[in-house]
Amino acid sequence: MTPLDDLFPTEDQIPASVRLPAYIEQREYLVGGELRIWPGDLNVVRSPVFVNTPRGPEQQKLGATPLLTSKESLDALHAAVKAYDNGRGAWPSMRVADRIEHVERFLAAMRARRTEVVNLLMWEIGKTQPDSEKEFDRTIDLIVETIRALKELDRSASRFVQEQGIMAQIRRAPFGVALCMGPYNYPLNETFSTLFPALLMGNTVVFKPAKFGVLLIRPLLEAFRDSFPPGVINVIYGRGRETVGALMESGLVDVFAFIGTNRGASELKKLHPRPHRLRAVLGLDAKNPGIILPDADLDNAVKECITGTLSFNGQRCTALKLLLVHRSIAEPFLERFCAAVERLKPGMPWTPGVSLTPLPEPEKTTYLRGLVDDAVAKGARVVNPSGGRTNQSYFSPAVVYPVTADMRLASEEQFGPVIPVMVFDEDEEVVRFVVNSQFGQQLSIFGRDSARIGRLIDAFSNQVGRINLNCQCQRGPDTFPFNGRKDSAEGTLSVADALRVFSIRTLVAAKTTAENTTLVKSILTRHESDFLSTDFLF
Template sequence: MTLDAQQPHMFIGGAWTAGEGHPLVLRDPATAQPFAEYRGASSAQVAQALDRADAAFPRWAATPARERRALLRDAAARLVERMTPLAAQLTREQGKPLAEAVGEWQAAVDTLIWYADEAVRAYGRLVPARQDGVQQGVQHEPIGPVAAFAPWNFPALTPMRKIGAALAAGCTCIIKPAEETPLSTLAIAQALREAGLPDGVLNVVYGDAPAIAAALIESPLIRKISFTGSTPVGKALAARAGAHAKPLTLELGGHAPVVVFDDADLDLVVRQAGAGKFRNAGQICVAPTRFIVHEAVHDAFVAKLGAYAQALQTGAGAHAGTQMGPLANARRVAHMAALVEDARAGGAVVTTGRTHDGPGFFWPATVLHNLAPDARILHDEPFGPLAPCVRFGHFDEAMRIANGVPFGLAAYCFTRSLDTAHRAGNTLHAGMVGVNTTRVSLPELPFGGVGESGYGREGGVEGLEPYRVTKSVSLAWGAA
């Protein structure tokens, strides 16, 4: 049986499995129309996935790292071969423009290759002993079956970060993609299956999210949890996992500041941060979100960013020329409307880009300034194409505003001064800082935040660490 995008099936124990739980519908965000109907997992099917992941773990953990690397690289090559249809499918289920969908799949493949190669670099070490006849070593072992939860905004890249790391480390994995966007995760499973992944090493389930999360986290078979999503849900999962002393990686919400100093190249800021702001219709956890602009260049910057927003071509992601697609669902549209209404009520000036006539979950690129300090948009993550701008007068004020929210995922600043760049990079409270660039998410760099943006890291040499346990072995012989 092969994967059918019109009637999605789960992947359990190496087989495509029709859901037996409650019914689900996939909708094209560009039209709001359904294009597939399917069913989620029943409790029995979740239990089956747990059993299969547990049974497959000893064999996969014992598989030599070179063999794991070869298999993961084989799967990556298969994804490259079918990237064009995969990108079109991603656009249909999530809405982003086709060029962005291609870029996401390229990033997902790069991530899988990175983790595949890290599998053979998971070194231990010898520690000098205090006496003859003793050897002291430190080694790393896979932690065990993993439960992973992925969101809808990056339906290929985010699952791949979790799948790639878990499998490279020698863990088995049960992943629950978002119910709105399961197809890309299923495509990853299909490529891995074709590459020869043993049955049960990867399992994909979806459906009743709270019930599935409870079953996976509370199961004694699960040894590690990875979650990407909202801060409230992440906190709830952390509390549940804490009751069972299970380690988590949490990548939660963000509200990334962009500090624009008076010596910044404003055209560069608009090209970099403007593109980053409106990519994926702003539905990115590391998206530039709050533009904190020196008073000397504030008005000029707002004018340039407003012109950039007004020039963006909004439309269906599959259409040629579209630069910004729809939001993922109707909930996002309602949230944008509420934030803009609140800002207007406080006296904000609002500049909107081109609107899209017709059905679908669209919101225009929007720039706001003259905001009241208590405007919701300055404190609540918009996760959409809204760009609020505020003024600052001196360095300390800029840092106070930038660090004035509980989130700390990404932060950016633009300046020509090396001194200011160093000071800002050291002062901004975030897990990732970009200076004169917004490109902070790459497979070779650690990805994660501080504060209410979560803890733990994905990517970089740190990426395998959460999926391994560290063991010291002290071996004595002779008369030691």
């Protein structure tokens, strides 16, 4: 018997603290400040967790969510359009301080549902308990930090500038209606990283949860309804082709915030009849390489590459998706790296100390097996003892070596626990690889030679959005810009950048004459405009 044979628990082995209530049949969705009840078909939500029974392993059915149609999704869109009212609605014209109060009301309600949301994160996408708790808490911190950044942005905009006889105040105004869609690997954090900046800047929103990690939004539906004016936030469910396609075809979406594949983003953008009026904020595919130079500190490189390739089973856009190792150190690196992979603990998301968990995507293990088989057929091999073993939805990390350019693993984003390793002899080989890649999010360089690393930084600075030295690729801190080149992103996200990307600079200007000065002073002192204001936000 291998450790994978008893990977999944029996019913009585599941701790009471993480057990979910009975089957969650969700029929609610949020439109125009009303929780509507869907009478139609439902989409069954299955967990990546199987439970061992006398009949064999059985995949857990957690519940179901509404399979809405284009009609319901358009109802949600029209509610958002009505709430925006060409920028004259209560929300877009509301003072910044008041919008912040609404968001803080939501935060208080969200904090009260922490345990429920964390448990659903574990059961729905197989994320470990510490990482699920971290995602929830980091999302709270992100919203709090976004509020702080908005206050700072508003303070800097409260002053007037004078240039060439013109006085002006430059403030930021919303675009209109935003469609926000997030990824299944961070269904809370990544989605809210666009949703709340959009709201805080005065846009109204239609929000469609990720394809996995969808039930975890249910505990927050009432908080959304009670914290915001009707139509400001609308939550829909269903198949993307049926629901989101209709939204884009309407031409009424002003901002498209999407985190997923570049193919999916391209198909949806093409549906919009007025593409020049559509602002896109996209986080897309990545094939981030880790480059290990001959003088790298192998202990540090192995440690960072283990986390970089296999944190949440490699299901992160910022994961290291390919390791490029100098031939002179390939064998010692692989020996240490494979030993570290074998020490990682597989298990259920709630198991203490677990690093590797089941995968939420159906047929993902079959897909990963196909990538490995393609590489092996072309001359590579799996070099770690347990690599590629499977049990239902679980796939043991496979270190594949030596990968060459003709293999799918060299260019295809695996988004899972397969680690391709290539060797190189000259730095120019690595430079050509990065230049020729269709993706350009991040990369990592491991080494000590400052002159060599300096040259590589110069070669890569116009190829990727972030270069990491002697550490894994990552998004944080959230105050840093998060972007990408080529097919990896459109627009920049960070706490401050997200506020800017969901708004446009708008100014009120006048010639600096005595009459105009008197006019502007009158508007300011009598508080006759919410937009033109010198109020200082504390």
